[in-house]
Amino acid sequence: MTTKKLAADFEQTALADALGAKHAAALEKAFGYQSVGEFLRHFPRRYVEVGELTPIAELPFDEHSTVVAQVVNVSQRQMHSRKGFIFEVTVSDELGDAGQELRMTFFNGYQARNDLQVGTIAMFSGKVGWYQDHLQLSQPDYAILDEASQADPTPIPIYPASAKMPNKRIRDLMGLLLEHVNEQNLPEFLPQPLLDARRYPARWQAFFNRHHPRDLKQAYIARQRFAYEEAFILQLSLAQKNAQLGSQHAVPRARTSGGLADKFDARLPFALTEDQLQVGEEISGDLSLEHPMHRLLQGEVGSGKTVVALRAILQVIDAGGQAALLAPTEVLAAQHYASITKMLGPLADPGLFGEGEGTGVALLTGSAKTAQRREALLGIASGETGLIIGTHALLSDQVRFAELGLVVVDEQHRFGVEQRDALRAKAGDAMPHTLVMTATPIPRTVAMTVFGDLETSTIKRLPAGRAPISTHIVPMQLTGYRDRLYSRIREEVAKGHQVYVVCPRITETAGEQGVLLATYEDTSAQTMSVEMMFEMLRSMPEFEGVEIESLHSQLDAADKAQIMDDFAAGSIDVLVSTTVIEVGVDVHNATLMVIMDAERFGISQLHQLRGRVGRGGLPGTCLLTTWLDADHASVNRLRVIESTLDGFELAEADLLERREGNILGVQQSGSQSTLRELSIIKDRTLIEQARHDVQILMGYAQWHHEYPLLFKTVMGWVDESTREFLNKN
DSSP states (O other), X not given: OOGGGSOSSGGGSXXXXXXXXXXXXXXXXXXXXXXXXXXXXXXXXXXXOGGGBOOGGGOOTTSEEEEEEEEEEEEEEEOSSSSSEEEEEEEXXXXXXXXXXXXXXXXXXXXXXXXXXXXXXXXXXXXXXXXXXXXXXXXXXXXXXXXXXXXXXXXXXXXXXXXXXXXXXXXHHXXXXXXXXXXXXXXXOSOHHHHHHHTXXXXXXXXXXXXXXXXXXXXXXXXXXXXXXXXXXXXXXXXXXXXXXXXXXXXXXXXXXXXXXXXXXXXXXXXXXXXXXXXHXXXXXXXXXXXXXXXXXXXXXXXXXXXXXXXXXXXXXXXXXXXXXXXXXXHHHHHHHHHHHHHHGGGXXXXXXXXXXXXXXXXXXXXXXXXXXXXXHHHHHHTOEEEEEESGGGGSTTOOOSOEEEEEXXXXXXXXXXXXXXXXXXXXXXXXXXXXXXXSOOOHHHHXXXXXXXXXXXXXXXXXXXXXXXXXXXXXXXXXXXXXXXXHHHHHHHTTOEEEEEOSXXXXXXXXXXXXXXXXXXXXXXXXXXXXXXXXXXXXXXGTTOOEEEEOTTSOHHHHHHHHHHHHHTOOSEEEEOGGGSSSOOOTTEXXXXXXXXXXXXXXXHHHHHTTSSOSSSOEEEEEEEOSOTTOTTHHHHHXXXXXXXXXXXXXXXXXXXXXXXXXXXXXXXXXXXXXXXXXXXXXXXXXXXXXXXXXXXXXXXXXXXXXXXXXXXXXXXXXXXXXXXXXX
């Protein structure tokens, strides 16, 4: 690589200019990288060093281990079941007793075939397995050790690699790139006082230490610096957005005395909880300001979020504005409409006592009939309708508000950025206030990263009268438990209660269709479907006379609504369903939730489903069925659900299980905004430090003039799609 080929911005230099067209093409094919900066951020996932080496005779089975060994034999054979070959290597221990050998297998090991010749000494790292009475490492990472590397055993980086871009080639190419890593090519943009306070190396040095560390401590500190850097830039981006929100204009909607909000409070048949009152004050205060509220309201299923939102809606209506409540499904929109009009009572009549003291409440969904739709649109446009509840139909160009003052988004994770933004755009010049609701508890670090620009309100305590829910795992491979499961459903119906049975899919596979199961014991090899369960229950003698119905997303909207209405009215005893009942369905007489093949659902999803029962003061039960053995890893997820009802504790467990993915909500190969080092699981302290440091920086009005490279980096780091996400979220 020649310096004259490098672009003025080293990180934006094309890999073809830096490494040559052949190597650049290979890197782009393997990882999608095109620039120097992208490849530099291809960080090692771990390191191996001599200090962690294990003699072959002491290798622990089924654990990750590292050995230094000499190749004593190689062989190759074709695979029988598919194209390709297996390259086998036998090595002899260089550290332990002579004669101790270990086998390695490489599937389509083209690079290994070239590198690992008889007599080669290398460091091998992988999980120890057992095959044909021999210990083996399958697809191990390895590093060739020459005399120099054996004399100076610094940690060897192990990168995410592929068959055609193995670790050795990545290390060689990275070595070429590191020759040009210096302070001029990679200038610092973080404020020096922060680096000094956190004891982080300069940026150029951190890159070098990350890829070629002197020891593991040096690599760890470099990794910490890059994770902090990502957290800091993300928090700074969110803080800038927050500042922009503060500069936008909104019509203040202060609470008025004697209005609908006061009348609503006076007719409530129950006392609001302390949390509901506190959150209500926070929201009311935001609505009184001249810049738009942007608040996240989170609370457990049944915690009373809708009541809190309705009080805010009435405050806005009292102040001359309208409110829109956006729900993700027609079922949930209809349920909101029914529950809100019931809570409002006569206050939902715009002609209350002939004095016009109430407000119109309308429902608008995609399946609305023409006359109903026309009436709703007229009420919205005239201002007679103060609250409009609906689905994506609210986003239609035909929907015109007289004065939209508040947008309430229920279960925000089910909507795209563009959908929420399209609704807010209907407010005209002044931005509407926005309240985002979720029943999925959000861990603090996620709230700080994904919703860092939102003020967060939390309802933790459930209202009085919510009955406890007991949860039990049902091992379906045991006949007695299977029999008891179906008896339990029948018993609940006999008590006059109702039951949900949730299945992970709608129908059978092509090979299963048309096959009616003779007994429920035949289901062990299959994933239970709604159709299969529905037919099976109806064919079982013990369910004769029991009203059973099925519900899933492939039914048309009218049928789904009718089935839910019938279930809510009590004319259906057992509802066999997919997860369409996960959010918002509120049937007080439902006391038993059976989740088939429960291991196929995530922790948060199971918690949401469980929250559908025990809502009417009657004790609820949730049964999690599984055909897996008790020691299967996936059963641990079910044990977590079984052990606690604390949604925030479960949210943390869910995060640990799923990992964080891309927390910005965008995932693009090579995107600078993809967080490569920051982990919201491992780096909670770093995120809090970065948030604190950003708040201090934002206190200096001229920070972007004092640190122009930092400002440029923030604007460049957040690419167009991510900036759109941050600006609209």
